[in-house]
Amino acid sequence: MSLFKRKGSARERRPAPGAGGPAAARGGSGNDWRTYDAVAESYARVHAPRTALPASDLVGFVGVSAGARVLDVGTGTGVVARAAAAVAGQEGIVAGVDASVAMLRQAKTEGGAAHYAAAAAIDLPFRDEAFGFVLASFVLSHFIRYETALFDMLRVLKRGGRFGVSSWGPGEDEFSRAWTEVAERFAAREILQDARVRAMPWAEMFSDPNRLKDVLHERGVRDIQIDRREYRFEMTPDDYLESRETTATGRFIQQMLGPERWDVFRQRSREAFAERFPQRFNDFREVILAVGHKP
Numbered sequence: 078m079s080l081f082k083r084k085g086s087a088r089e090r091r092p093a094p095g096a097g098g099p100a101a102a103r104g105g106s107g108n109d110w111r112t113y114d115a116v117a118e119s120y121a122r123v124h125a126p127r128t129a130l131p132a133s134d135l136v137g138f139v140g141v142s143a144g145a146r147v148l149d150v151g152t153g154t155g156v157v158a159r160a161a162a163a164v165a166g167q168e169g170i171v172a173g174v175d176a177s178v179a180m181l182r183q184a185k186t187e188g189g190a191a192h193y194a195a196a197a198a199i200d201l202p203f204r205d206e207a208f209g210f211v212l213a214s215f216v217l218s219h220f221i222r223y224e225t226a227l228f229d230m231l232r233v234l235k236r237g238g239r240f241g242v243s244s245w246g247p248g249e250d251e252f253s254r255a256w257t258e259v260a261e262r263f264a265a266r267e268i269l270q271d272a273r274v275r276a277m278p279w280a281e282m283f284s285d286p287n288r289l290k291d292v293l294h295e296r297g298v299r300d301i302q303i304d305r306r307e308y309r310f311e312m313t314p315d316d317y318l319e320s321r322e323t324t325a326t327g328r329f330i331q332q333m334l335g336p337e338r339w340d341v342f343r344q345r346s347r348e349a350f351a352e353r354f355p356q357r358f359n360d361f362r363e364v365i366l367a368v369g370h371k372p
Contacts, residue, residue: 080146080170080172080203080204080207080208081202081203081204081207082202082203082204110272110276110325110328110329110331110332111275111276111325111328112177113153113177113179113180113323113328114177114178114179114180115179115328116322116323116327116328117154117177117179117180117182117183118183119319119322119323120153120154120180120183120323121154121180121183121186121187122319123316123319123320123323124154124320124323125154125156125183125187127308127310127320127362128156128214128215129156129160130308131214131243131306131308131364131366132156132157132159132160132214132243133160134306134364134366135157135160135212135214135241135242135243135366136157136160136161136164136212136241137164138241138302138304138366138368139210139212139239139240139241139368140210140239140368141161141164141165141210141239142164142165143164143165143166143168143169144165144166144168144169145161145164145165145169145170145171145209145210146165146169146170146171146207146208146209146210147161147162147165147169147170147171147172147208147209147210147211147212148171148172148173148174148201148203148207148208148210148211148212148230148233148234149161149171149172149173149174149191149212149213149214150174150198150201150211150212150213150216150226150230151174151175151198151213151214151215151216151219152173152174152175152180152181152184152191152193153175153177153180153183153184153216154180154183154184154187155173155181155183155184155185155187155189155191155193156214157173157212157214158171158172158173158184158189158191158193159184159187159188159189159191161191161210161212162189162190162191163189163190165190167190170192171190171191171192172191172192172193172194172203172208173191173192173193173194174193174194174195174196174198174201174202175193175195175196176195176196176197177195178195181193181194181195198213198216198220198226198229198230199220199222199225199226199229200229201229201230201232201233203233204233205232205233206232206233206234206235206236206238207233207235208233208234208235208238209234209235209238209239210234210238210239210240210241211230211231211233211234211238211239211240211241212240212241212242213230213241213242213243214242214243215243215244215245216242217242217244217279217283217289218244218245218277218278218279218280218282218283218284219276219277219278219279220278220279221278223279223292224296227292227293227296228296231296231297231298231371234371235371236371236372237370237371237372238370238371239368239369239370240293240298240368240369240370240371241366241367241368242289242293242366242367242368243364243365243366243367244283244284244289244364244365244367245280245284245362245363245364245365246284246286246305246362246363246364246365247284247363248284248362248363250360250361252317252354252358252360253321255349255350255353255354256317256318256321256346256349256350257269258349259342259345259346259349260326260330260342260346262345263330263334263338263342264330264333269326269329269330272325272326272329273325273326275325276325276328276329277325283365284365286303286305286365286367289303289365289367290303290367293367293369294369297371297372298369298370298371299369299370299371299372300369300370301367301368301369302367302368302369303365303366303367304365304366304367304368305363305364305365305366306363306364306366307361307362307363307364308361308362308363308364309359309360309361310359310360310361310362311357311358311359311360312357312358312359312360313356313357314347314350314351314354314356314358315347317350317358317360318343318346318347318350321346322343330342
């Protein structure tokens with residue numbers, strides 16, 4: 078049986094205006110700083126190793142098993158899809174969708190048994206109840222209207238199927254504060270805050286496990302379990318700074334400053350880290366895992 082919608086089906090819907098956002102879809106024009114298109118290679122290099130363990134933990138927490146049909150929404154460079162495919166095996170089907178072709182190219186480069194397709198989370202090209210598991214890792218905070226995205230994710234999940242999401246917990250520490258101090262020499266704090274909200278409007282809300290649980294329950298997910306886990310990432314200053322440059326704030330600053338001033342910013346941030354931190358350090362981050370089922 079095909080996983081995909083029939084062309085012209087009455088169930089097929091077009092996304093409502095404003096239902097998603099460029100950052101949520103990770104696609105769009107390469108000139109739009111809210112997308113990940115221009116930083117896909119850097120993202121794959123510095124973020125994929127950091128998110129591999131949370132990805133594997135999410136797959137285990139949601140209970141993916143051999144032969145499962147799994148959809149990974151907002152797959153990006155495919156870390157969750159690859160982790161799910163390793164468990165589902167040859168008898169399973171794992172699909173990862175993302176609107177950014179640049180990010181999907183990175184996912185395919187890494188290999189693995191998952192299949193990838195360009196698609197927006199607010200208009201998934203799959204038939205109703207096509208999957209036994211739907212996963213969304215570090216993506217809910219990007220949507221302008223997360224309700225619309227969650228509706229379509231649950232539409233393609235079969236009754237009794239398992240739904241799993243992950244989100245970053247509050248992340249301010251001495252490293253992020255040092256980078257922000259440099260950033261605020263080049264742009265006012267209010268401007269940078271506005272950029273973060275434009276790219277990830279619900280980052281603060283979904284960093285709170287209680288609010289995350291409430292949202293999922295409101296959208297129809299039941300028997301929700303929440304797990305808070307702390308991860309340790311060993312980093313060099315260069316790796317950490319490159320990872321910050323791929324964030325919404327980093328992408329915004331790069332476009333705002335232009336090439337010459339951007340080079341100055343990068344040099345200043347590296348000088349600041351060289352003065353304050355050792356050549357290798359541990360960056361601790363909290364991740365919230367939430368799992369439930371569709372009744």
